[in-house]
Amino acid sequence: MAGSGNAHMRGVNDTLLQVDDLTVEFPLGGDRIVHAVSGISFDIAKGETLGLVGESGCGKSTTGRAILQLPSPTSGSVVLNGEDLTALDPASMRSHRTDIQMIFQDPISSLNPRRSVGDVVAEPLHVWGPKDKDQQWKLVARMLDAVGIDPDVARHKYPHEFSGGQCQRISIARALVLEPELIICDEPVSALDVSVQAQILNLLEDLKEEYGLTLVFIAHDLAVVKNISDRVVVMYLGKMCEMSESDELYAHPAHPYTELLLESSPIPDPTVEIDSEMIAGGELPSPINPPSGCRFRTRCDRADDICSTDEPMMRRVSDDHYVACHHPLVPVEEVTVDIS
Amino acid sequence: MTTVSDALDQRTDDDNEALLVVDDLRTHFEVPAGSVKAVDGVSFSLARGRTLGVVGESGSGKTVLSRSVMGLNVASNAHSTGSVLYDGQELIGRPIKQMKDLWGVEMAMVFQDPMTSLNPVVKVGRQLTEHMRHHLQISKSEARELAVELLRSVRIPEPDERFGNYPHQLSGGMRQRVSIAIALACSPKLLFADEPTTALDVTVQHQILNLLGQQQQERGMTMILVTHDLGVVAGRADEIAVMYAGKVVEKAPTETLFAEMHHPYTQALLWSIPKTSNPKHTRLSAISGRPPDLINPPSGCKFSPRCPYAQNRCHEEEPILAKGVGPDHTFACHFPVGSPASQEAFDRNLEAGLPQTLAAAGRIGATEDLPDESWQ
Numbered sequence: 274m275a276g277s278g279n280a281h282m283r284g285v286n287d288t289l290l291q292v293d294d295l296t297v298e299f300p301l302g303g304d305r306i307v308h309a310v311s312g313i314s315f316d317i318a319k320g321e322t323l324g325l326v327g328e329s330g331c332g333k334s335t336t337g338r339a340i341l342q343l344p345s346p347t348s349g350s351v352v353l354n355g356e357d358l359t360a361l362d363p364a365s366m367r368s369h370r371t372d373i374q375m376i377f378q379d380p381i382s383s384l385n386p387r388r389s390v391g392d393v394v395a396e397p398l399h400v401w402g403p404k405d406k407d408q409q410w411k412l413v414a415r416m417l418d419a420v421g422i423d424p425d426v427a428r429h430k431y432p433h434e435f436s437g438g439q440c441q442r443i444s445i446a447r448a449l450v451l452e453p454e455l456i457i458c459d460e461p462v463s464a465l466d467v468s469v470q471a472q473i474l475n476l477l478e479d480l481k482e483e484y485g486l487t488l489v490f491i492a493h494d495l496a497v498v499k500n501i502s503d504r505v506v507v508m509y510l511g512k513m514c515e516m517s518e519s520d521e522l523y524a525h526p527a528h529p530y531t532e533l534l535l536e537s538s539p540i541p542d543p544t545v546e547i548d549s550e551m552i553a554g555g556e557l558p559s560p561i562n563p564p565s566g567c568r569f570r571t572r573c574d575r576a577d578d579i580c581s582t583d584e585p586m587m588r589r590v591s592d593d594h595y596v597a598c599h600h601p602l603v604p605v606e607e608v609t610v611d612i613s
Numbered sequence: 614m615t616t617v618s619d620a621l622d623q624r625t626d627d628d629n630e631a632l633l634v635v636d637d638l639r640t641h642f643e644v645p646a647g648s649v650k651a652v653d654g655v656s657f658s659l660a661r662g663r664t665l666g667v668v669g670e671s672g673s674g675k676t677v678l679s680r681s682v683m684g685l686n687v688a689s690n691a692h693s694t695g696s697v698l699y700d701g702q703e704l705i706g707r708p709i710k711q712m713k714d715l716w717g718v719e720m721a722m723v724f725q726d727p728m729t730s731l732n733p734v735v736k737v738g739r740q741l742t743e744h745m746r747h748h749l750q751i752s753k754s755e756a757r758e759l760a761v762e763l764l765r766s767v768r769i770p771e772p773d774e775r776f777g778n779y780p781h782q783l784s785g786g787m788r789q790r791v792s793i794a795i796a797l798a799c800s801p802k803l804l805f806a807d808e809p810t811t812a813l814d815v816t817v818q819h820q821i822l823n824l825l826g827q828q829q830q831e832r833g834m835t836m837i838l839v840t841h842d843l844g845v846v847a848g849r850a851d852e853i854a855v856m857y858a859g860k861v862v863e864k865a866p867t868e869t870l871f872a873e874m875h876h877p878y879t880q881a882l883l884w885s886i887p888k889t890s891n892p893k894h895t896r897l898s899a900i901s902g903r904p905p906d907l908i909n910p911p912s913g914c915k916f917s918p919r920c921p922y923a924q925n926r927c928h929e930e931e932p933i934l935a936k937g938v939g940p941d942h943t944f945a946c947h948f949p950v951g952s953p954a955s956q957e958a959f960d961r962n963l964e965a966g967l968p969q970t971l972a973a974a975g976r977i978g979a980t981e982d983l984p985d986e987s988w989q
Binding site: 328329436437438466467468469470471472474475478493494495496497499500501502503519520523533534535536537538539540541542543544545546547548549550551552556557 | 670671768770784785786787814815816817818819820823824826827841842843844845847848849867868871881882883885886887888889891892893894895896897898899900901903
């Protein structure tokens with residue numbers, strides 16, 4: 274999008290989380306502002322996995338953190354279970370933190386190296402859980418077991434004694450121990466080998482089933498996102514490009530940026546021809562001074578005058594497939610529908 | 614050095630063309646707990662102008678292999694034996710002083726992380742020209758001219774300006790382009806690219822791999838591309854060597870490897886990659902467990918504790934790298950994938966409920982981790 278609008282939003286009643294017109298800006302001093310996220314809207318139904326995908330610097334992590342109010346967004350609303358998190362005072366926000374947990378990219382640095390695994394996973398319980406140590410350990414042991422770590426062996430060990438994949442399992446156990454409704458996974462597998470990545474993705478699917486979790490899955494690898502997500506949002510420079518049910522997105526990408534990402538994705542099959550022309554270009558413009566109109570136009574070969582003047586709005590391609598582009602790759606409905 | 618002459622005798626056919634002949638290379642690191650066998654008997658030869666992909670998980674020894682060939686394992690506890698013949702010269706045992714004459718001019722390396730491989734407090738220009746001036750004996754202004762030209766050839770916009778930048782002023786992709794420019798500066802004949810794109814976005818990864826391919830063609834370089842992702846080497850390497858626990862377990866021309874892979878580890882690596890062509894929520898077949906302890910590796914086939922096909926024989930007797938059906942296809946496995954024996958073995962293990970077999974079959978998955986021996 275590089276565009277805005279909320280034509281793709283569903284009714285409030287069906288969804289667990291609604292993010293509406295979310296904007297996150299970081300002042301740099303002077304008049305300079307980093308426009309990290311500019312007017313993103315999406316919603317997630319209970320039990321669904323939403324994938325957020327885009328290059329580094331597209332604002333996908335910032336969006337994930339803004340849902341957690343870390344930091345609070347500059348404007349826009351984040352409604353979880355009918356309650357607007359942006360409007361809460363710090364104390365009530367704090368009590369809502371048990372509903373949303375996060376898993377970070379680097380499993381090793383996200384665990385405190387000086388605390389034992391039993392301690393790390395029990396820490397959320399020190400704040401919100403039962404105060405009885407035995408009861409705490411029972412919960413911790415159940416979670417460690419659920420993520421495939423032997424609780425009795427791991428209890429008194431330290432993170433450095435585990436591999437990256439095992440540390441990520443421990444992080445997942447820590448996120449799960451308070452039984453949150455929503456987990457934000459910020460590139461949880463991009464630091465892992467393919468073999469371990471598959472284990473973690475399978476684990477997340479199993480846990481989601483077992484605990485009825487809703488996931489926001491942030492990643493830059495399209496194949497990974499497709500594998501785990503029900504719906505996918507493609508982001509570029511703080512804006513949404515496209516949002517779709519995931520099979521549909523990969524079968525019929527409507528935004529030129531989605532197509533670019535798909536073409537760049539390596540395919541483990543030597544018979545697939547590689548487009549070896551693409552050597553240069555493709556630098557993300559500065560989020561301090563983003564391009565006018567459609568933010569993707571500087572890298573888009575379909576761009577013309579209208580792209581530099583008018584920002585594209587979200588338009589409907591089909592049920593559950595919306596795109597913000599003046600020259601989409603598949604036909605769209607001309608009228609923007611506003612459901613709000 | 615009998616090993617060298619043996620190697621030469623065996624390979625007289627293809628040696629005329631080979632730029633690099635590695636024979637029974639072993640690199641061990643002495644640590645208090647014992648000897649880490651990071652590379653344990655690797656042999657291959659690489660013809661001029663070809664690209665070899667080296668694939669494996671973290672800890673399979675692929676990085677140590679490329680560093681051993683280049684003689685970069687200079688730590689006092691590292692010990693390499695075997696033979697590395699580069700253009701007819703033996704490199705193992707060659708003093709560092711003499712290796713320095715080869716680095717940059719004959720062989721160069723692009724490292725994984727452009728954040729840490731560039732010096733943060735030295736301008737890009739000086740990092741580029743330092744070794745050019747040393748090796749090519751040219752003046753400062755000549756070196757600058759060459760460097761700017763080089764930056765342009767790796768498609769860095771405004772190369773004149775970038776020459777005076779510090780690494781932190783460039784994006785990750787730009788920094789990796791600078792690393793490539795540094796590696797190419799003295800026109801090496803052999804280029805090692807050690808996970809050159811792992812730290813980068815897919816779009817940038819695609820560009821950098823294209824750039825490497827294009828530069829290789831223009832300069833007629835020979836390249837060794839090290840990665841953990843079979844997807845990266847699929848369309849870009851001529852041959853692929855799959856490494857596990859310090860050994861090559863399968864090696865074949867790229868098309869052959871993908872069309873008829875025989876080693877269960879190669880198959881497992883390929884199967885664990887999610888593909889955009891599969892519908893969402895497709896169960897991935899994960900490899901259970903993790904790479905073995907290289908100090909006390911398991912007996913028999915090193916992959917046997919994680920292998921869905923493993924039988925008693927695999928735990929006892931180590932398979933040797935043997936010729937496959939196709940030309941240049943070698944693999945080390947008692948029950949090669951695709952053979953009736955392997956199917957029987959798989960079915961037997963499935964019936965016995967072996968966790969790794971169930972995981973490969975996609976029945977269960979992630980929550981079943983294999984018991985880890987190092988914990989006991």
